[in-house]
Amino acid sequence: MIEFRNVTFTYGEESVRGLQDVSLHIQRGETVVLCGESGSGKSTLTRLINGLVPHFYEGDLEGDVLLDGRRISDMQLYELAGYVGSVLQNPRTQFYNVESTAELAFGCENLGVPAEQIEQRITRTAGRLALKGLLDRDLFEMSGGEKQLIACGSADTIQPEVVVLDEPSSNLDLPAIRDLAAVVQRWRDDGKTLVIAEHRLFYLLDVADRFVYVKDGRIEREFAPEELRELAPETLAALGLRAPDPWRLRPAADAGSGTGTIRVKAFECVTKGHERLSIPELALPRGEVIAMLGRNGAGKTTFARTLCALERSGRGEVEIDGVVYGARKRRGLAYMVMQDVNHQLFAEDAIDELLLSMDGVDPDADAARADEILRSLDLDGKADRHPMSLSGGEKQRLAIGGAIAAGREILVLDEPTSGLDYRRMIGVAGVLRAMSAKGRTLFVITHDIEFVLRCCGYAVCLAGGRVVHSSRVDEAGVRYLREFFR
Structure with missing residues (x-):
């Protein structure tokens, strides 16, 4: 479904190297998690898949990125919009409305989907992703987790083949992360191709097919979920990866100054x-x-x-x-x-x-x-x-x-x-x-x-x-x- 062929990308304005000679194959229906430290190139990989690079983030691109056999650089953003759904770290940056149901409809409206079908898609998405209680709500009055679910719903109504998620859990509490994991599992069951850039890995161990470790713009290693679970703490620390099961950690804080x-x-x-x-x-x-x-x-x-x-x-x-x-x-x-x-x-x-x-x-x-x-x-x-x-x-x-x-x-x-x-x-x-x-x-x-x-x-x-x-x-x-x- 997605193929990177010797891809190198340098952001234009600051001459910042995003990726260096990356080759990667992602199969149709596969769930791949991109992990690694901040600035390693994870977000650049997702931007190449949804077309934000090079259509929005300009720079020098070498090599080819193919989506279902077509070069993404040859596709217009409006073509990609119906093929790739995106869920960003801060959902507010991708909202265009003040009301939740209108936001769910927005992507379909831009794709010219007939009004009757849009209503059917919203009803379907609300049922599939447990969003019925969030319809007809003011987005500004929602919690961070509720906003993220609406962002997921907006991607779902488009009915894309591919969904990319860029650090979707960063502002969520633990129950909201469980809700997000349920959405990811639903998309996986539907056979969608999922690419998730993430620091918090614990909630993805049961849904990911593999974890791709990115460092300094290159793909250095890959892990199956069971391999990641077995990594020693010192190995995780050396890789800069968060704990796969944080509850296993022992309290490590020193006592405070105890001044009253x-x-x-x-x-x-x-x-x-x-x-x-x-x-x-x-x-x-x-x-x-x-x-x-x-x-x-x-x-x-x-x-x-x-x-x-x-x-x-x-x-x-x-x-x-x-x-x-x-x-x-x-x-x-x-x-x-x-x-x-x-x-x-x-x-x-x-x-x-x-x-x-x-x-x-x-x-x-x-x-x-x-x-x-x-x-x-x-x-x-x-x-x-x-x-x-x-x-x-x-x-x-x-x-x-x-x-x-x-x-x-x-x-x-x-x-x-x-x-x-x-x-x-x-x-x-x-x-x-x-x-x-x-x-x-x-x-x-x-x-x-x-x-x-x-x-x-x-x-x-x-x-x-x-x-x-x-x-x-x-x-x-x-x-x-x-x-x-x-």
Whole structure:
């Protein structure tokens, strides 16, 4: 179905090498997972299949990419649109409507499918992918998992032969990942050819035919699912691959600085009569990396915004060492890194983004510290790059760098490992543990259990805006978390 013949591609504007002499055959009805570190070439492979390279991402292309025997470079995008469905990392980047049913119809409308058939396809897709409860909904009011399911549904209504998915699980919680795995299984049962670029591999072990390991624009190795399961931890680490079964990991976080207790008191948030948060009192260890866990909509982000005094409807106090911090004082105490970091990157280059968070009293010292922060986050060499020209993972790390540079006592990070590969996830974990050792308290909103086990020493579980569990991330705590997410 898909064939790469000695393909080399270099992106035009920055002369960045995407692929180097790649040859690959993907059979009709096969499910292939592309794995490897960020920047290895996985996304470039998917873009060559759905035509975004060279029709959207320009550059120098050598060799041939064939789809069912036809050169993709000879096909127009509108031809490919009916043949290849795409599901991207952030579904919002591929939505053209504000209402879910209209979004499901959009691709078919562009292909000129008659209205009656479009309605039939939407009904069929809603039944096949369990989307009936998501029809006629405002896309802006949906959770990340619901948006991703609509993106899958939009691809399904086109009825393509091939579906490419680029890191589709990066912003999803564990139940939503299970829903995504069910969609992938359904497509596999239908005989569709699936190509999935992904860092999180655990949910694909039961549906993939093979895992193709990409490094520096080349295909280096291939694994059958059973081979990947048996790889030793040190081999996975050397390859930069995430754990095939993160629940087997032992808690690895060091104890925090143990400098006292942070007490959250009377945290509440009510919007239009809907109670989004209700925490009468919660005692948490100071100087620790604390995981805030729960399903999408459980209240994690509302808690974080209330803690940082960013939530207008939020109420409550924080007490540290007998000092009570109301909303105004907390704005100088806490700093938040948002899930969508595009909302908080303002400067013309990466180094100025960090300097923006500093006090500016000693410019030379600030510049040296900014360089050190960039190195610690694997961003050395990016100092002069415009923040918006960076990759998603690089933007995420730059925003974390801004939080470090701000020097606040409490840092809140919303999905800091979204889109990060193993090596960079481990790097961020090390930076956060080092900050906690210096007495900082870090709240990490995450769905990434592997990151929790490698970084966090304490966990709080939320459901319906209320705390249902809080404990250390030790053996007993991990057993509880496993049951909680099950």
